[in-house]
Amino acid sequence: MPWEFFKEGHAASYNVTIILPAYNEEVSIGSVVLLSRKYADRVIVVDDGSSDRTAEIAASAGAEVVVHSLNMGKGMAFKTGFAAAEGADIIVTMDSDGQHNPADIPRLVAPILQGEADMVNGSRYLTGHATDTPAYRRIGQTILDKATVMNSGIQITDSQSGFRAFAASTKDLFRFNAQGMAIESEMLADAGRNGLRVKEVPIGVRYDVDGSTEHPLRHGLTVLLNIFKDMEFNKPLYYFTLPGFLFVGIGLYMGLGFLRTFYLGGSLNFGPTVLMILLTLVGTFMSFTGIMLHSIACLSTHLK
Template sequence: MINLKITVGIPAFNEEKNIAPMIQKLNQIADTIIVCNDGSTDDTGKIASKMGAVVINHPRNLGYGGAIRSLFLKARELESDILVTMDSDGQHRISDVIPVANPIINKQVDLVIGSRFLDEAQDNIPKYRKAGIKMITKLANASLDNNVTDSQSGFRAYSKKILLEITPSEKGMGVSNEILMKSSKQGFKIAEVPIVVSYEGETSTQNPISHGVSVTLSTLKFISIDHPLKFYGIPGAIFLFLGVFFTIWTLQLFSETREIVTNLALIGVGCLVFGVMLTMSAIMLFSVVSVIREK
């Protein structure tokens, strides 16, 4: 059996209290540990370096997506066979690293998500967070070949193929869905395994509303690029239909009363204009994306 080089990547921002015990435990199971010190103002980077981790220092905070991108590039540079990413806030269990990586070790899939929703016994996820994650996951599933249960999990494993073929570009939390959609589009196999996450003390500092809005907008952007005819074309057709309907209604009333119902006329014209704009956007974006893909 060929030994695979397992690298664990940790995006970290001001996590000096958590980083040392994490690295100490990870040293027992990982070949390499990469810590992306994402503009921390504390000693996160210094501690990680002393503990033997490969440290990437961002001079300023670039966000979760920027940290994941740096981890991808460094893991690629180090010729890692598997990259496992996990959060630095103590929510993820070190004991779940190998189970998350196993489907790739066994050459079954290319990307593994550690899902918080496969273990029925785990019911400690805050309700507002669970609702938000499920909504965003449903949105992501619109562009995936196989549905997943937890598109926002940061506990993942990536094969060498993924590391070589995909370079994340999103700077925010939308990077999770970006990687999923790009992987699915390129035919990489995706699987999930159950993990347990601790929410004691509410360790997350991310505002749930800004998080949700950011991820939703990012996901919609990638869906619009991947499926422009559906994303713009279907709404465009609906608005065109409404425009024609209200225009005919307006003309019919005019023929009967010789008066123009201004409200109906404005709705009809507005729907027609908006429908034409959406339809043209669908056609132009589809043409541009097709040309880029051919090249």
């Protein structure tokens, strides 16, 4: 949706607040704030324990600045920002390193203004695989997308996007427990758990700016482990029952092989036999555990 959507007065009665979590972003934060102010009523910068002039420059550019004395992670920065966004009708989150283009804000906000969504995800891949995305990023992104879809139940093409819009009515539904960059997947899981209407719109992104200093492989594994940990309570059938069925299947397959060997006059080896029994027992236990936790979760949801 173009900027003209705002200019025609459709958003005149709505307060749009932008939240920018920032950690040592003195190089980019000023320009990001200035550009963002063209599309918002308020810009809130959460300086997450920066050791440079991020807070000073953000304030000079016209942002409201909230400072964490220590670096507490992106999840806590979002929590602080959402709490500070009192009076907002729509909350927009963006990265503060200049990767996102504030001119895309009207496109993200439009589905909420039109009553089509409660949360809008800006996607780099909605129209296909972006050719300018580094190959190693896209491979890792695909894995994280699939895991996030399993956990959240929301069909999404860019689970790690930090460029999103939220109706203000959703601001108290998010846990903000995840450390680091896993917050994006956690918020999608919360959206799925609470039945939010989530829509994706295409956005652009720059990779020629100074982004995260964390190693991509370590970052990806950390996010993936957080998703699996969340599945323990959010999707117990995936976390327990599915692997349990796999273990039982392997155990039964081994058992059939042992029976065939025994029938043909062969002898059973102690080690493989014990392994077969353990796989079958553990798999059965995990399967029933997942089913029971799933039933409890469904009952809890129904009672709510």
